[in-house]
Structure formats: structure tokens, C-alpha cells
Amino acid sequence: MLITTGEFAFTILLNERFDPHAAINNYKFRFHSKKSLVEKYHKALSVTLPDELTTILNISIKDFNEQKGIDFLNKLTEIYTLDNLGKKNENANRPSNLSIHSCRTFPIR
Numbered sequence: 682m683l684i685t686t687g688e689f690a691f692t693i694l695l696n697e698r699f700d701p702h703a704a705i706n707n708y709k710f711r712f713h714s715k716k717s718l719v720e721k722y723h724k725a726l727s728v729t730l731p732d733e734l735t736t737i738l739n740i741s742i743k744d745f746n747e748q749k750g751i752d753f754l755n756k757l758t759e760i761y762t763l764d765n766l767g768k769k770n771e772n773a774n775r776p777s778n779l780s781i782h783s784c785r786t787f788p789i790r
Contacts, residue, residue, distance in 0.1 A: 722753065 682693045689712065700706075713721070722742070729739045740757070744750030 725750075 682695070684691055684693065691710075725743045727739075727741045727743075731737060731739055740754060742750045742754055744753070
């Protein structure tokens with residue numbers, strides 16, 4: 682079943698468990714803007730340091746849908762790890778560039 686409006690379109694795929702004659706067939710869909718989702722997750726996210734000198738973070742989220750919260754934290758951790766790895770690679774390449782540029786010879790006068 683294709684649902685289309687002026688702003689969006691989506692398809693609902695019904696599986697064999699769907700009973701069109703069931704007494705309860707009420708479904709609701711809620712669409713959020715990117716800005717409202719960012720605000721929602723920003724408010725629901727908690728990041729703490731267990732110790733001042735640690736490199737470990739405690740990250741938790743409050744969500745009505747437990748699996749969605751877990752998926753969000755897993756993706757956030759994955760992105761953070763990839764970003765951090767990229768920064769480490771950048772830093773690993775910097776010293777070699779610095780040593781090449783700093784080993785210049787100057788004429789003695």
C-alpha cells in the first residue's frame with residue numbers, strides 16, 4: 682500500500698500476520714523534522730565521565746523503544762570510533778611531514 686502526500690511518500694508492506702478483519706487495526710505514524718530529532722536525542726542523551734582522568738565515557742539514553750535506543754547508541758559509538766580513528770591517522774602522518782620540513786640545511790656564512 683503506497684501512501685503519498687505533497688511532502689512525502691512511503692509504502693506499507695503487509696505480511697501474512699496482518700489481519701484486515703481484526704478488531705484492532707489502529708496504526709499511527711509520526712514524522713519528525715531533522716531539527717526536532719536532534720533536539721529529542723540531545724535531551725535524552727546522557728554522557729558522563731566516571732573519573733576525571735579517564736578516557737572512557739558512560740553514555741546512556743532514555744527512549745520508549747529500548748531497541749531503538751540501543752541502535753542509536755551503537756551507531757553513535759561507531760561514528761565516534763571512525764572519527765577518532767581518522768584523527769589518529771592524521772596525527773600519525775603529521776610528525777613525518779614536520780621532520781621533512783624541519784630538516785633543512787642552511788648555508789654557513
